[in-house]
Amino acid sequence: MNAPLMALRLRDVHVSLAGQEVLHGIDMSFVAGRWTSIVGPNGAGKSTLLKAMAGLLPVSGRIFLFDQALMAMDQKQRAQQLSWLGQNESASDDLRVWDVVMLGRMPHQDWLAAPSAHDHVVVETALQATQAWDWRERSIGQLSGGERQRVLLARAMAVQAQVMLMDEPLANLDPPHQVDWLEQVRCLTSQHTTVISVLHEVGMALHADDMVVMQAGHVVHQGACTDAATHRAVEAVFDKRIAIHSLDGQWVAVPKL
Amino acid sequence: MTAHGARWSPVWVALSLLVLSALGIALGSAVGSTGFESWLAAVHDHTAWQIVWDIRLPRSVGACAAGALLGLAGALAQGLFRNPLADPYLLGSASGASLGVAVALTLFGGNPFATEFLVRLGLTGAAFVGAVLAVLLTLLLARGVQHTLRLLLAGVIVGVVLGALASLITLMRPDVLQGMQGFLLGSTSFINWNACVLMLSVLLVCVVIAFALSRVLDALSLGESTALSLGLPLGPVRVALVCVLALATGTAVAQTGLVAFVGLAAPHLVRSLVKTKHNWMVLLSALMGGVLLLSADLLARMLLSPQEMPVGVLTAVLGGGYLLWLMYRSQTTRAAP
Secondary structure (H helix, E strand, O other), X not given: OOOXXXXXXXXXXXXXXXXXXXXXXXXXXXXXXXXXXXXXXXXXXXXHHHHHXXXXXXXXXXXXXXXXXXXXXXXXXXXXXXXXXXXXXXXXXXXXXXXXXXXXXXXXXXXXXXXXXXXXXXXXXXXXXXXXXXXXXXXXXXXXXXXXXXXXXXXXXXXXXXXXXEEOOOOOOOHHHHHHHHHHHHHHHHOOOEEEEEOOOHHHHOOOOEEEEEEOOXXXXXXXXXXXXXXXXXXXXXXXXXXXEEEOOEEEEEEOO | OOOOOOOOOHHHHHHHHHHHHHHHHXXXXXXXXXXXXXXXXXXXXXXXXXXXXXXXXXXXXXXXXXXXXXXXXXXXXXXXXXOOOOOHHHHOHHHHHHHHHHHHHXXXXXXXXXXXXXXXXXXXXXXXXXXXXXXXXXXXXXXXOOOHHHHHHHHHHHHHHHHHHHHHHHHHOHHHHHHHHHHHHOOOOOXXXXXXXXXXXXXXXXXXXXXXXXXXXXXXXXXXXXXXXXXXXXXXXXXXXXXXXXXXXXXXXXXXXXXXXXXHHHHHHHHHHOOOOHHHHHHHHHHHHXXXXXXXXXXXXXXXXXXXXXXXXXXXXXXXXHHHHHHHHHHHHHHOO
């Protein structure tokens, strides 16, 4: 059997913020074409880990993106292969929705070149996928929090990167659009895109293929979302205050009162 | 859709602003203590020609150029710091320029309204050097341009400290007080053709660089991490933009003193007309700043004619009033969408 292709590999990664170490030696790999969700209590280092994997933080240790050292990569080349959607990204109110999503095409454009026909198609597809197409002429300041989040999601999708890192992508989304997001991620992974997302809602996170459970700057478990060992690890890091049950063929997390 | 929906195309706004500038400059050449007659007489009367060509025209063109520099700097500051309240004087350049002028006045005497070439050159030079040194000091205190908040704070600190030093000098040497006052209020009355050429050349350089780097400002509006994740060379571009900001502000301040609100109001006015990316934003803000200062200058010369008031007073009153109105309007439209 061939070894699976690894989209991201971390080897002994330490990250310090403001002089304090918040990630203590992370070693793990992400199989290409799968969706992994990262869960853990507040302050576990989930967002920091995601930022480190996006090359946005100075790290000690080694990170490989498809066998290339992330830190040594050309910035533009990295930006084409890896797309990042941050938490609470603030967009200035005056940019048009269309222009915001077009920013996602930047890694593929020359410095002063106008967007190509292909760029236009990609932007339109991304806007349609997140059902934000109707607002393309509006400025982003005119949108509600959830609508804005869908535009930013379209921006991240417009990069068409092989690896997508998303921090709390469901923030502000109402239930139907959360389900839409799940379907979009399924669609992305079916096209062999690797998706790694930090998710606060354990119930949503359980829909992923794999799960990374973090606590206090360590990865305490990595495994399939259907695996009972994963469920026990999640329950443990949340102090057994939640319980994971099966319901209609899906896994759900319920509060343990 | 509300007024936000009915937007103008940037090209039309640019053309309208250009036409307004041309009209303003033409009108400016016809306004003054000798009135419109000088304009008619200019063809055969040498003195009248001199009044129009050597005094009124360079003053109007210069007001336009200085306003454009401030408008451009304002758009850059607001994009760079992602703060709609940022203005060109943010990095301490204003207080630096005042300190420079205070020092020059103390050393050489005289006042900024003096027409002697050397005195003028000395004062504008001192203002420019002061402005640039203040920005360098801000950068030094902020340890570079990486940290936006630190840069803003350092700018405030430098502004307060240098401003206090300038006040201290005027307190110790009351004879420079009047000259300082003239500079602090801002005035377009001593712009000659040399100054115009200088300002227009700097403007051209700054607009070209700002235009070329504008896509980074677009990306920055999504936050620093996103801009970095898009593979942009954020560090070097930021340094370049801060340099352009300092150069444009320093040049304008050196020639016209501290003209208030143009740099802050011009980008806001543009945004109320068009929603556009930063490439148009920097161009239109420059044009808008030019029209603003030109009209303020015309008003300042006409309101109390044949006397005139410092243009900075007018820009402060008009610009402040406009921003208040804008704030009020945006609050009421948000409350009732």
